[in-house]
Amino acid sequence: MLDAPSKADTCLKRIRIYIARMPSLSTTVTKVLETCNNPKASPNDLNRVISLDPVLAGQVLRLINSAYYGLPNPITSLTRAIIMLGLNTVKNLALSFAILETMSGKGAFRVFSVNDFWAHSLCVAVAARHLAMVKGASVSSREDFFIAGLLHDLGKIPLNKQFPDQYRRVLDESCNAQRPLQDLERELLGIDHCSVGELIAQKWQLGANLIQSLGYHHKPDNVSQTNRPFVTLVALANSYANLLKIGTAGDVAENHHPIISYLLEQSGLDWKILKNLGDQVLEAIEKAKIFLEISHKG
Amino acid sequence: MNLKFWGVRGGIPTPGPQTVKFGGNTSCLELEFRETQRRIIIDAGSGIRQLGNRLMQNKTDKNCISADLFLTHTHLDHILGLPFFAPIYLPDTDLRIYGPVTCEEEPLEFVIGAQLSYRYFPVRQAELAANIEYLNLQEGHFDLGDGIKLVTKYLNHPLLCLGYRFEYRGKSICTAYDTEPFYNVFSTDTNDPSYDEAMAKEGELAAQIENSRIEDFIRDANILIYDAQYLQDEYETGRAGWGHASIEYAIETARRSQAETLILFHHDPMRTDSEIDELSDRFCQPKHTADTQVLFAREGMVIDI
Numbered sequence: 001m002l003d004a005p006s007k008a009d010t011c012l013k014r015i016r017i018y019i020a021r022m023p024s025l026s027t028t029v030t031k032v033l034e035t036c037n038n039p040k041a042s043p044n045d046l047n048r049v050i051s052l053d054p055v056l057a058g059q060v061l062r063l064i065n066s067a068y069y070g071l072p073n074p075i076t077s078l079t080r081a082i083i084m085l086g087l088n089t090v091k092n093l094a095l096s097f098a099i100l101e102t103m104s105g106k107g108a109f110r111v112f113s114v115n116d117f118w119a120h121s122l123c124v125a126v127a128a129r130h131l132a133m134v135k136g137a138s139v140s141s142r143e144d145f146f147i148a149g150l151l152h153d154l155g156k157i158p159l160n161k162q163f164p165d166q167y168r169r170v171l172d173e174s175c176n177a178q179r180p181l182q183d184l185e186r187e188l189l190g191i192d193h194c195s196v197g198e199l200i201a202q203k204w205q206l207g208a209n210l211i212q213s214l215g216y217h218h219k220p221d222n223v224s225q226t227n228r229p230f231v232t233l234v235a236l237a238n239s240y241a242n243l244l245k246i247g248t249a250g251d252v253a254e255n256h257h258p259i260i261s262y263l264l265e266q267s268g269l270d271w272k273i274l275k276n277l278g279d280q281v282l283e284a285i286e287k288a289k290i291f292l293e294i295s296h297k298g
Numbered sequence: 299m300n301l302k303f304w305g306v307r308g309g310i311p312t313p314g315p316q317t318v319k320f321g322g323n324t325s326c327l328e329l330e331f332r333e334t335q336r337r338i339i340i341d342a343g344s345g346i347r348q349l350g351n352r353l354m355q356n357k358t359d360k361n362c363i364s365a366d367l368f369l370t371h372t373h374l375d376h377i378l379g380l381p382f383f384a385p386i387y388l389p390d391t392d393l394r395i396y397g398p399v400t401c402e403e404e405p406l407e408f409v410i411g412a413q414l415s416y417r418y419f420p421v422r423q424a425e426l427a428a429n430i431e432y433l434n435l436q437e438g439h440f441d442l443g444d445g446i447k448l449v450t451k452y453l454n455h456p457l458l459c460l461g462y463r464f465e466y467r468g469k470s471i472c473t474a475y476d477t478e479p480f481y482n483v484f485s486t487d488t489n490d491p492s493y494d495e496a497m498a499k500e501g502e503l504a505a506q507i508e509n510s511r512i513e514d515f516i517r518d519a520n521i522l523i524y525d526a527q528y529l530q531d532e533y534e535t536g537r538a539g540w541g542h543a544s545i546e547y548a549i550e551t552a553r554r555s556q557a558e559t560l561i562l563f564h565h566d567p568m569r570t571d572s573e574i575d576e577l578s579d580r581f582c583q584p585k586h587t588a589d590t591q592v593l594f595a596r597e598g599m600v601i602d603i
Contacts, residue, residue, distance in 0.1 A: 043483040044492035067399075067436045068452065079497050083480060083504040087539070088456040139496050140503075 007190030012199075015158045015191075019200055022157060024097040027118040028053040031292045032098040036091040043087055046094075051078050052288050054121050054150045055157065056094055060085070061147070062204030063093060074207030076144045112160070112171065112250055117153070119247025119285055125149035126284040127237035127277060134273055135233065148213040148234045151206075153249045155197030155214060163189055171250050181251050182218055194218060220263070229267070236263040244278055246285065299466060299603050300330045301521060305345020306595035308476070308527050308542065308564035309375055319571040321597020323348070324375040325564065327523070329464060329471065334444040337365040340462060340473055345597065346379035354384050362390035366442065368435075369397035370473065371459035372409045380410065381419050391428035398458045399434045407432040435460060451515040453477035454508070455541035461515060469603050472516045472557075475525035475564045478533075478543045479551075480508040517555045520603060523595065524548040526562035529577075545581055552590050559591045559601075 024032060031049045035041045050056045057078060064081040065074050075081050082090050128149035132142045160167050170184045177184075182192035198215030206214075212227045213234045220232040241247070243256040264270055305323035312322040324343030331337070339346065353363050363385040370376055385391040397406045410432070411423035437460075440448040449463040455476045463472040482501035485493050516522050527542035543551075545562055552560035562581075565574065574594050582592045 042485065042492050044485050044490075044494060044497060047484065047497060048492070048494075067458070077500060077504070079484065079500040080504040080507075083483060083501060084452070084508055085458075086454060086456055086541075087483060089458060140500055143496065143500075 009190075011159075011163070011189050011191050014162050015196055015199070016203075018158045018162050019203060022055050022059075022097075024053050024055045024059075024094070025114055025118050027115050028056070028292060029098045032056065032094050036095045036098070043082065046087065046090065047078055047082055048291065050082075050090070050094060051146070051150070052118075052122065052292065054118075054154055056097055057147060058151050058154060058200070058204055058206070059093060059097055060090060061206055061210075063089075065205040065207070074205060074210075076147055076207055076210060077140065078147070079143070112248060116247045117156070117249050120241055120249040121150050121153060121247070122285055122288060123149075123241040123244065123246040123281050124152055124234070124237045126281045127240050128234050130277055130280060131233045131237055131267070131269070131273070134269065135229075135267070144209060145230070145233060145237075148210055148230070149237050151197075151201070151210060152213055152217045152234055152238060153193060153197070154200050155193035155195065156249055158196055158200075159185065159189060159191075159193055171252075174250070175252050180218070220266070232263055232266050236260065236267055236269075239263060240274060240277065241281075244281065246281060299469070299471075300328075300332065301471060301601045301603060302328045302330070302349075303345075303595050303597055303599045304328060304349045305341070305343040305379070306563055306565055306597050307343075307375075307567060308525075309567040311344040311375075312567045316570040316572075319596065320565060320569075320574050320594065321345075323597055324378065325370070325475070326379060327473070331444065331446065331466065336442075336444050336446065338442075338446075338464065339365050339367045341370055341376045342367060342378075342380040342383065343376050344379045344382075347382040347384075350383040350385050357385075357388075362392065363388065364392040365394075367393060367395045368460075368462055369395065369406075369410075370453075370462070370475065371398060371455060371457050372406075373457060373476070374413075376476075377410060377413065381414055381421065386426050386428045386430065387421075389427040389429075393428050394431045394433060396433045396435050398436065398452075398460045405432065406434050449515065451512065453512065454480050456539070457541075459541070461512070463515060463519065470519045471521040471523070471603065472519035473523045473563075474512065474516055475523065476541050477512070477525050478538070478541055479547055480505040480512075481538065483539075513551060513555045516551070516557060519555070519557045521559050521561065521601065522552050522555070522557035523561045523563045524552060525564045526594075527564050527566045532566075545577065549581060549587060549590070549592055552592070553588055557590055559593070560587075561593055561595045563595045565594070 028049060035045050035049050050060055060078060060081050064084055125146045128145040129142045132145040166188050170188050174181045174184045182194055185192040194215050198211055201211040201214045208227050209230045212223045212231045216223045216231050217235045217238050220228060220235040223231045239256050239259045242251050305326035306321050307324050311324055323345035325341040326343045326345030327340040328349055329338040357363055414423035435450055437450050437452055442448050445466055447465040451461045453459045453461050459476055461474045463470055482505045484497045484501035486498045525543045526545040526548040528537055528544045530544040530546040533544040548562055578594055
């Protein structure tokens with residue numbers, strides 16, 4: 001007799017189906033539609049609007065890494081992906097996912113605010129890029145950290161969208177019991193957003209750094225030696241964003257200070273580095289909001 | 299193997315007195331492997347109609363028509379001849395159609411089949427008698443059997459478009475159309491309000507890398523069939539981004555890649571026979587082309603390789 005499918009298996013089945021047609025965020029969708037429908041839109045604007053949407057950014061990288069053969073390393077740069085795929089292909093791809101969102105008419109999220117999720121993702125992206133710069137990363141590799149930060153919580157989208165009632169309980173219990181979100185996800189859904197994120201990144205062939213960042217940003221010590229410094233910086237940016245409370249993706253329970261201290265130590269950094277980072281992050285988010293809101297005003 | 303050009307024109311069929319010599323049919327090439335009886339067709343532009351008629355004439359009750367059709371991409375000028383390819387109406391025809399998928403991931407059968415619907419054509423795809431198999435292609439290396447190897451490479455066109463390199467007994471034939479040079483699409487003007495230094499620099503680097511990947515793909519080809527729709531000054535006056543290269547760029551690239559013979563292909567629909575003759579005098583002389591032989595593709599031209 002076959003065993004009944006486990007909670008995790010049932011969850012995974014629905015998640016796998018959802019991942020294939022995951023819509024872009026409603027926060028960016030108007031600007032995406034405006035940019036992609038305008039034949040004279042600047043390529044810089046196209047690149048920028050995609051780089052502000054974790055789902056679209058992931059989809060563009062998915063396309064480039066699944067279609068192209070013989071690349072020595074996975075492509076993690078949107079700039080390079082746009083050059084390789086061409087503006088039309090990228091616009092068509094972006095439109096197809098923006099339209100999914102429009103058609104659903106319900107917003108990508110049901111439990112916490114999509115705008116808060118977007119702000120948190122962007123905050124982690126900007127912080128990760130800054131930390132990489134401090135660590136001496138080259139200009140182009142800093143963008144890899146930005147993308148990793150932007151995409152790190154992608155695994156929450158299917159959980160949020162596909163299991164809204166259970167996910168509401170996950171958030172409530174995490175908040176009430178002051179326990180990590182991912183622990184409650186595993187208890188109530190059988191799987192956490194890290195595993196879902198890892199699954200997405202694997203399916204989209206995003207490369208080891210991104211796969212590990214999505215899968216282990218709460219446990220960078222479990223990452224292979226090669227990718228650990230990368231994931232540790234992304235984890236640090238995530239904890240820092242939670243400390244600042246710029247946006248939120250539901251991680252409200254953790255005591256962030258000891259985690260940040262530990263991650264700073266692991267990265268060979270100290271608290272001074274974080275002193276001015278908050279202003280930079282806020283400025284980047286404000287600029288992004290202006291960029292996106294211009295379109296709302298037509 | 300024999301290479302025959304059944305259609306060499308870009309964009310749209312251009313019949314008329316000014317295209318009699320070089321031909322007005324859109325892209326279609328035939329590669330015939332004499333010993334193995336294998337037949338490879340590249341693209342189903344309007345030229346494929348006459349190829350189909352020739353195959354029908356030579357057909358007997360004992361030998362059915364079998365071919366591998368490789369579509370470079372699904373823009374109309376590369377597929378519009380398929381409904382007029384007579385062998386698709388014979389029940390004993392075996393046709394394998396390969397092509398790149400679109401970013402929307404719709405299957406090739408759906409993309410090609412759209413033109414075989416009543417609103418466009420009196421015969422529906424489901425009514426075709428031939429055995430047709432559709433195979434989606436991406437970049438890669440493939441063994442086609444009978445000693446024929448295939449390498450595919452994405453080019454630079456407003457739709458995902460594949461270049462094909464067929465290798466057989468140490469000889470290679472390579473197609474690189476429709477394509478234009480990769481270039482940095484991002485602003486390099488520091489006064490542009492949307493200027494971004496990192497984006498500008500990476501855009502430059504990415505374009506260089508992609509152009510060198512194309513050159514690696516075509517390197518040392520015995521026959522290189524390259525997009526040459528424009529002259530360089532035409533390309534530079536509003537045609538960048540349309541997905542077609544200039545004659546000058548095609549020649550430079552072929553020489554850098556040490557192609558043995560370059561065949562300039564996908565002629566602009568506006569280009570007349572007399573203009574191509576003049577361009578031949580200007581560009582195809584050995585003093586300009588060094589070790590690479592350069593010629594303009596002409597409908598009906600056959601090359602024995």
